[in-house]
Amino acid sequence: MKKKVLIVDDEEDILTSVAMLINNMGYEAKTANNGKKALEMLKKQKFDLVLLDILMPGISGREVLENIREYPKLKNQKAAFLTVVKLSEYGRDIMKKKLKPVDYFQKPINVSDFRRRIKKILG
16 A cells, blocks of 8 residues: 655645655655645545645644644554755754754755655655
8 A cells, every 4th residue: 555645835846746755666646735734634644754845824834743742542643844945954853853853944945855855754
């Protein structure tokens, strides 16, 4: 069975390109264009990884991950940030301790690096 990755971003071109990349790696990509939709999807089906943009209207990616960590059935969900937001080392440390993302991908992504790290995360 293919591992499932949920990609959450408010930019359609990012959703499309990252989903294509994930699918071409042999995984199954699903997309959500906002945080509310992502949380609804997470409560209905299991994902092996969630890739979250931080800056989104409504519920931000950080808030989505806070919700995931507070929801008992989802608290161990693997999640990573995929964002243009450049966090300081201090900011990343706080985010890691509080929200426990498995990785942090800076947009625009380096495709070969992205593939390598996704394979490492999904095993």
